Amino acid sequence: MPKIIECVPNFSEGRDKEKIERIVAPFKNNSAFKMISYEPDADYNRTVVTLIGEAQSIISALYQFIQVAINEIDMNHQKGEHPRIGAVDVIPFIPIQDVTLDECVEYANIVGENIAKSFAIPVFLYAKAAKKPDRVSLPTIRKGEFEGMIDKIKEPEWYPDFGVAKTHPTFGSVAVGARDFLVAYNIDLPTDNEKQTTQIAKAIRQSSGGFQYIQAGPAYLEAQKHMQVTMNILDYVKNPIYRIFEVVRFEARRYQWDVKSAEIVGLVPKMALLDSIKYYRQVEDLPFDKAMDLDKITAFAIHYLKLRDFSKEKIIEAWI
Amino acid sequence: MPKIIECVPNFSEGRDKEKIERIVAPFKNNSAFKMISYEPDADYNRTVVTLIGEAQSIISALYQFIQVAINEIDMNHQKGEHPRIGAVDVIPFIPIQDVTLDECVEYANIVGENIAKSFAIPVFLYAKAAKKPDRVSLPTIRKGEFEGMIDKIKEPEWYPDFGVAKTHPTFGSVAVGARDFLVAYNIDLPTDNEKQTTQIAKAIRQSSGGFQYIQAGPAYLEAQKHMQVTMNILDYVKNPIYRIFEVVRFEARRYQWDVKSAEIVGLVPKMALLDSIKYYRQVEDLPFDKAMDLDKITAFAIHYLKLRDFSKEKIIEAWI
Secondary structure, eight states: OOEEEEOOOESSSOOOOOHHHHHHHGSSSSSEEEEEEEETTOOOOOOOEEEEEEHHHHHHHHHHHHHHHHHHHGGGGGOSSOOSSBBEEEEEEEEESOOOOHHHHHHHHHHHHHHHHHOOEEEEEEEEOSSGGSSSHHHHHHTHHHHHHHHHHSSSOOOOOSSSOOOBBTBBBBBEEEEOOEEEEEEEESOOHHHHHHHHHHHOOGTHHHHHHHEEEEETTTTTEEEEEEEESSSSTTTTTTHHHHHHHHHHGTTTTOOOEEESSSSSSSSHHHHHHHHHHHHHHHHOOOTHHHHHHHHHHHHHHBBOOOGGGGGGGOOO | OOOOOEEEEEOOOSSOOHHHHHHHHHGOOTTTTEEEEEEEEETTTTEEEEEEEHHHHHHHHHHHHHHHHHHHGGGOOOOOSSSOOSSEEEEEEEEEEOOOOHHHHHHHHHHHHHHHHOOOEEEEEEETOOOGGGGGSSSHHHHTTHHHHHHHHHHHGGOOSSSOOOOTTTTTOOOEEOOOOOOOEEEESOOOHHHHHHHHHHHHHHTTTTTTTTTEEEEEEEETTTEEEEESOOOTTTSSSSHHHHHHHHHHHGGGGOEEEEEEOOOOHHHHHHHHHHHHHTTTTTOTTTOOHHHHHHHHHHHHBBSSSSOOGGBGGOOO
């Protein structure tokens, strides 16, 4: 069985379309993995790439991608709202199928070592790949950003995990890591009231006493003129989507609101949807076929979970 | 303002009614505190006493109570299903009003020291009053029970917090501690299916990924022939009763069950009920008066939360 991972490199160019195309070119037309999306953000001046597929093929393409980024981006002239330490800022490896989180930590080590050796770019290992407690969280690593890292890296506690204590003059440095898969999930509310939306987010999020594997907060959607509870589900087995949806639904009722709709950002595993579909089929006392195909899963998920902008392509299993 | 605490001493006699009356006599007819209940359990051979009121008056009465327990109970001849280390087994102090948990820790220290000095009974400080990590949890202290403690107390790591390493020949030893108030809350389900009831308990309890301040499990009620989700709510502000009730309700729907009823065991603060009543009044878009009296609170709580065996006397504020 091929080892299937997700990899979500972020690079520090979100405005120049032609440059962006050149930078992501190494990810195109590879039969062993797919580039599911690349989403530039002009304010952030940053692009998020989502790759899924066979691990070694993704890793090979990453080196070409780093080389193009070195050629295309000079961090001395890059400005944007998103904090960043390098032309490629962060590379996380995420286990998907027939691969463990520990193996993803290994990929981070291999890729980190090679980037340092081949390109003279210092590498920090983060998240589950971190070797020091203060490198688990990206914001701690990023503090001071590209400009500050020139001196920060000379402090003994910020000696890089690979490479030497000297940032690359135009690229900077890069964080490479491994983490578990998470579902990015948002629930749309028919309101612009941030305070009440925050109250609902607090009902479900771990940090306020809610569910163990939920991070959540309020967000206002400018274009659509309403609030949403935006969240990460860190364990979709222990905190299934339907349960979060139903709690938000009954919490919203105290303000006489119905949930408008909901969205999955990025990818979702088939099982996460099936678990929730099963709940609603049981409630309705209707048959549930766990072997249903992805089209059927898509239709049920849209119906029961009020998903908008959803299609089969958002299900991981559509790609592997 | 008087410092109001709850104190729940447990003693090791649950069968001989006359003895029990003599042991609880020091708690009767005191104007500064009330003995809300004393509940003997014959199988356990143990009685749980619930006191509420002014701290110093409760503490004074505790010393008389210890003296009577010494006279009435010989642990060398006591047998029962509940593990125990002494004639009085455990004395927890719980903050209720105008008193902090730290002050309750102080009460535990004062009472512990006096019991050791006046009666030559060794004292272990537990829960928030514990001075060693392995004394936080009662089961660890109780391991070996009255009989085993005779030798266990001679081990250096089990030297008592007050007194010397020698159990009282007939009384044994006692655990004295402090903890936060908790709401003991059970939800009745129309089923005898333990597996499905456990699934519902797992949806809400912290240890399975659920709400942060909920401990829950399944229990079968012999007399009533149905299961319940039995739980402790360790923080009723962050995990309000209505939220737990509504989650159990929608989880039960997948089995086509309606929640039958629910119960509060022991006491509940007025605010815990008001918060939940407010939720349902808002959902129904009806007025909510936070200054309503205890009779009204009782009626609403029974109506909205389906409480059985509930009366005003279960509300803490009825006693202070």
